[in-house]
Amino acid sequence: MAVYTEVTDDALRAFLAAYDIGEVVAFRGIAEGVENSNYMLRTTTGDFILTLYEKRVNPDDLPWFLGLMQHLSTQGVNCPLPVVARDGSALRLLADRHAAVTTFLPGVWPRRVQQAHCAPLGQALAQLHAAGASYAPERINALGPAGWRPLLERSLSRADDVTPGLGAELTATLDHLLAAWPRDLPRGQIHADLFPDNVFFLDGQISGLIDFYFAATDILAYDLAICLNAWCFEIDGAFNVTKGRALIAAYQAVRPLTEAEIEALPVLAQGSALRFLLTRLYDWLHVPEGALVTPKDPVEYLRKLRFHSHAKGISAYVG
Amino acid sequence: MAVYTEVTDDALRAFLAAYDIGEVVAFRGIAEGVENSNYMLRTTTGDFILTLYEKRVNPDDLPWFLGLMQHLSTQGVNCPLPVVARDGSALRLLADRHAAVTTFLPGVWPRRVQQAHCAPLGQALAQLHAAGASYAPERINALGPAGWRPLLERSLSRADDVTPGLGAELTATLDHLLAAWPRDLPRGQIHADLFPDNVFFLDGQISGLIDFYFAATDILAYDLAICLNAWCFEIDGAFNVTKGRALIAAYQAVRPLTEAEIEALPVLAQGSALRFLLTRLYDWLHVPEGALVTPKDPVEYLRKLRFHSHAKGISAYVG
Structure with missing residues (x-):
């Protein structure tokens, strides 16, 4: 929920003059995304999203993100297509921020996940992975296993304030996970943050995948494990195997998992739960003065982590 | 900046089934307005705004607000037109909130006020006042003079923490203003909150006036005084008489001010500055736990109040 940076009319007009997308017709801040400032931009030629990248995004990564979206879009993935200015650049400056215009995607993200959402999600995720295979540049996942210990250390002294x-529990889990982390699984471009608010549906089909600003080159099945965490738990904390089965089966219909991937799923799901637990824990303990965003409760992901720690194999997810 | 209430897909679909405006195509939270939750709603028939009224709005006032917007829109004012459901109602329930669908207005609100904005504003304000004359129902202005003393009393004990x-200064000013407040000026429907973020421009013309949820039946020239405060001061605190002259002249071209209104302008401007100072002071001293909104600095309006206290007549505003 954010609009951090205000854009003056003059600055917006000057910015758009570099593009061939017409004149401004409407411009409204969107209350979505906690990392960047997003505006719905209507011009005389159509609808767009204008994103201003705020300080949590490393500017050096932006060409990789925009290149990935452009590549995936060309391959038929319903994701935002960066709009290129007349000089060929998709990344420009506006109001002292890096900024990009992308296409507007229709659809509504599911506020309450239903079983019917999970098969389209699994299919779209596998299609994203397949389409990403031909995008050669790599980006290290800063929030992958190598990033977890430093992240934990920044919260460790106050972790027990939460529970x-x-x-001690997170330290032990981290030691275990880093030792058990699989090394030879298929890798590629992953979204790494495919939560319900990043997936738009229209008429029961996926009309858009958005927010690629955590995307990276990493274990493909790890992305599936992130979706298991984000989509298949009920509000009471129970894992819904019907949703898990729908998600995994639809994924496999496009890209069958290897034996090694199937075997690693509980460890990958633990790692994914730990990753979101660690960032939520950090945000929970470090709410900035005058914060515009209420931090998410880290305990939700502690419960998920414990569930995966007890999972004996893929049957925990598909029944 | 807000989206306080989330709407599930099922609830949205059920809600829209009561209308003849087609099926949902897109639904995005808008980061504008601090009082209510607003969504940009695209359906198969067009674009709309969906508003869920949060607790700061008195539900008993909603029919009056919606009736006013409907009336003004019919009279040619570019304001949101409430969309009526099949059963004839414009006010319905959604996610345990009162809710309404209104038309979407194009345009961009000016992040930086230019002189060129002020004449269209003055004209639009006078047209709003003229169009409101045939809307008979009245609404008491809860934030008018009778509301100022109770509002001050809720902040008085801590007012000196701010400056x-x-x-003492606010108490003396209030005593003076209540004694000097004009009694026989022309009254009618006023917007009462026509700040730049409630006025959309397109190609130099006003394309929309929004957010009528402070509107009331009160002194018409008081609305003009609110605009003098909201549009004609520079960031350094100086009053810009070129902007003031443009605003007042354009207003008068549609609805000439009476001698008594012109004479009362400094007092009305003081009252308007005090009204926004008092609500900002209250919000500043009573930031709720986990607030999503940074309160606005009340001192800005203290400076404006002092300026008006020294104004000798309309020449302070038009040079």
Whole structure:
């Protein structure tokens, strides 16, 4: 929920003059995304999203993100297509921020996940992975296993404020995961943050995947594990195997998992739960003065982490 | 900046089934307005705004607000037109909130006010006042003079935390204003909150006036005084008489001010500055836990109040 940077009329007009997309007709801040400022931009030629990249995004990564979206879009993935200015650049400056215009995608993200959402999601995720195979540039996943220990260390001294014993539990889990982390699984471009608010549906089909600003080159099945965490738990904390089965089966219909991937799923799901637990824990303990965003409760992901720690194999996810 | 209430897909679909405006195509939270939750809603028939009324709005007032917008729109004012459901109602329930669908207005609100904005604004304000004359129902202005003393009393004990001596200064100003407040000026329907973020421009013309949820039946020239405060001061605190002259002249070209209104302008401008100072002071001193909105600095309006206290007549505003 954010609009951090205001754009003056003059600055917007000057910015758009570099593009061939017509004149401004409407311009409204969108209350979505916590990392960047997003505007719905209507011009005389159509609808777009204008994104201003705020300080949490490393500017050096932006060409990789925009290149990935352009590549995936060309391959038929319903994701935002960066609009190129007349000089050929998709990344420009506006209001002292890096900024990009992308196409507007229709659809509504599901506020309450239904079983019917999970098969289209699994299919779209596998299609994203397939389409990403021909995008050669790589980006290290800063929030992958190598990033977890430094992240934990920044919260460790106060972790027990959230739940007694949390610091010791996370340290032990991290030690275990780093030792058990699979090394030879298929890798590629992953979204790495495919939560419901990043997936638009229209008439029961996926009309858009958005927010590629955590995307990276990493284990493909790890992306599936992130979706298991983000889509298949009920509000009461129970894992819904019907949703898990729908998600995994639809994924496999496009890209069958290897034996090694199937075997690694519980570890990957633990790692994914730990990753979101660690960033939420950090945000929870470090709410900035005057924050515009309420941090998400880290305990939700502690429960998920514990579920995966007890999972004996893929049957925990598909029944 | 807000989206306080989430709407599930099922609830949205059920809600829209009561209307003849087609099926949902897109639905995005808008980061504007601090009082209510607003969504940009695209259907198969067009674009709309869906508003869910949050607790700061009195539900008993909603029919009056919606009736006013409908009336003004019919009279040619570019304001949101409430969309009526098949059963004839414009006000319905969604996600445990009162809710309404209105038409989407194009345009961009000016992040930086230019002189060129002020004449269209003055004209639009006078046209709004003229169009409102045939809307018979009245609404007491809860934030008019009778509301100022109770509002001050809720902040008085801590007012000096903001600026030493503020409590005494505001008490003296209030006493003076209530004694000097004009009694026989022309009254009618006023917007009462026509700040730049409530006025959309397109090609130099006003394309939309929005957010009528402070509108009330009150002194018409008080609305003009609110605009003098909201549009004609520079960032350094100086009043810009070129902007003031453009605003007042364009207003008068549609609805000439009476001698008594012209004479009362400094007092009305003081009252308007005090009204926004008092609500900002209250919000500043009462930031709720986990607030999503940074309160606006009340001192800006203290400076404006002092300027008007020294104004000798309309020449202070038109040079």
